[in-house]
Amino acid sequence: MALKSSNKVDTNTYEVEVTVDAETFTEACKSAFMKQRKSIQLPGFRKGKATQGMVEKMYGEGAFYEEALEIVYPEAVQSAIDEAALRIVDQPFDLDVSIMSKAEGVEMKFKVTTYPEVKLGEYKGLKAEKLSVEVTDEDVENELKTLQDRNSRLVTVEDRAAEMGDSVELDFEGFVDGVAFDGGKGENYPLELGTGAFIPGFEEQVAGHKSEEEFDVNVTFPEEYQADLAGKDAVFKCKIHEIKHKELPELDDDFAKDVSEFDTLDELKEDIKKQIAERKEKEAKTDFENKLLELLIENIEAEIPDCMFNQKVDEMVQDYAYRLQLQGLDINTYLQYLGQDMEQFKAQFEEGAKKQVRVSLALEAIVDAEKLEASEDEISAEVDKLAEQYGMDADQIRAAVPVDQLAADIKTRKAVDLVVESAVEA
Numbered sequence: 001m002a003l004k005s006s007n008k009v010d011t012n013t014y015e016v017e018v019t020v021d022a023e024t025f026t027e028a029c030k031s032a033f034m035k036q037r038k039s040i041q042l043p044g045f046r047k048g049k050a051t052q053g054m055v056e057k058m059y060g061e062g063a064f065y066e067e068a069l070e071i072v073y074p075e076a077v078q079s080a081i082d083e084a085a086l087r088i089v090d091q092p093f094d095l096d097v098s099i100m101s102k103a104e105g106v107e108m109k110f111k112v113t114t115y116p117e118v119k120l121g122e123y124k125g126l127k128a129e130k131l132s133v134e135v136t137d138e139d140v141e142n143e144l145k146t147l148q149d150r151n152s153r154l155v156t157v158e159d160r161a162a163e164m165g166d167s168v169e170l171d172f173e174g175f176v177d178g179v180a181f182d183g184g185k186g187e188n189y190p191l192e193l194g195t196g197a198f199i200p201g202f203e204e205q206v207a208g209h210k211s212e213e214e215f216d217v218n219v220t221f222p223e224e225y226q227a228d229l230a231g232k233d234a235v236f237k238c239k240i241h242e243i244k245h246k247e248l249p250e251l252d253d254d255f256a257k258d259v260s261e262f263d264t265l266d267e268l269k270e271d272i273k274k275q276i277a278e279r280k281e282k283e284a285k286t287d288f289e290n291k292l293l294e295l296l297i298e299n300i301e302a303e304i305p306d307c308m309f310n311q312k313v314d315e316m317v318q319d320y321a322y323r324l325q326l327q328g329l330d331i332n333t334y335l336q337y338l339g340q341d342m343e344q345f346k347a348q349f350e351e352g353a354k355k356q357v358r359v360s361l362a363l364e365a366i367v368d369a370e371k372l373e374a375s376e377d378e379i380s381a382e383v384d385k386l387a388e389q390y391g392m393d394a395d396q397i398r399a400a401v402p403v404d405q406l407a408a409d410i411k412t413r414k415a416v417d418l419v420v421e422s423a424v425e426a
Helices: 022-039 052-059 061-083 137-150 202-206 253-259 265-298 306-326 331-338 342-347 350-370 376-390 394-400 403-421
Strands: 002-010 013-020 093-101 105-113 153-157 167-176 179-192 214-220 233-247
Touching (some): 022 052, 061 105, 179 233, 202 214, 202 233, 306 350, 376 394, 376 403
Antiparallel strands (some): 002 013, 167 179, 214 233
16 A cells, blocks of 8 residues: 555645555455355355355456455555645545556545644733732622522511512413413422523512412513414413512621631631632633633634534534433433524534634644643643542553643643733733
8 A cells, every 4th residue: 555646736635646556455355255255145056155256257356346445445545644644634535446456456546634724823922801809898798698598598478478589389370372381380389589480570470479369470481482482472370379488597606607617707708708819810810811812813824624613513512412411311302402403503512613623723833833842740740630530540541541632731731821921911
């Protein structure tokens, strides 16, 4: 097998010619025959007893050519691509076989889509605004309110109507044009008024009614709701069984002791302030980095093959489907619930996929431009980190994750660090 030629015929497209010698192709024909021999039956012979020569005499010398080509094709193509030093991003296409025989071997050509050339713009000294990391008294108070709400208790109310913020237990049944619809009925359903869990306008109309009172709620389904109900007017016949009011604990030292390791409310506040500061610092760092990467990809020049975007979309969809599966959900069932087909679902990932591909290309270009490397110590440290994270041995991590991938990840992080560390706050 040998590379005959490799020529650029379009942006990111090469045409490659490769030959397979006669001896190799002849052996492939023998292998093709051996794979099929047990199922071959010729007149006058028991099944599986005819020789290769007999089969070829009856059906022609090319009887096994197609399967023989399938045998030699993968290695021939990969060998030619390696010899031509091409970095491809998709499967070969437009295969054209000009010669195929035992006497002459195989001569074929095909096209491949190659990794795009990336021209870097500015990537050092980029300017971006960094979020404030100041922690205000309001931040601390809001966190305390959340903690207070989390430790609240519900007390049954008997002497007044339901109010926003109350929790109610109610029966309801929905009707469109006087006909009940699927999924529109509930009994003893718990609902916190004001959470927006139901159709807009529903919870506000439940408020104002007392326990054991029966009443109607009139709403209009949003246009983006499921197709059979979108935009339609509906009437829900409701009855409240119980109203509960949320009783909040007092914010004092006893509260601090109950919900934390601290003895006083002041100590708890100080700890909350520290946690908020750490969170804001992390969020500001991530936001600053994302802004810089946005600027980075605006500065690159590259004609990126569509297949790279499509592959990234597929990866993102597969990852989403895997996470659904962990929750016991099937992607097709999920799409039915959304009222979407797979193409509509994929469309939601296109913008993100394009950004990820461009970021990846830009960072790899920086790695090359700066000649960034990953040392053995850095790779070992990454292996140890992953081993601790997943509760595995270092050897198991090395067996599961190729060293080249670990090295690439380290170099990519170095490229990101370079961009961030050289950046200027606007």
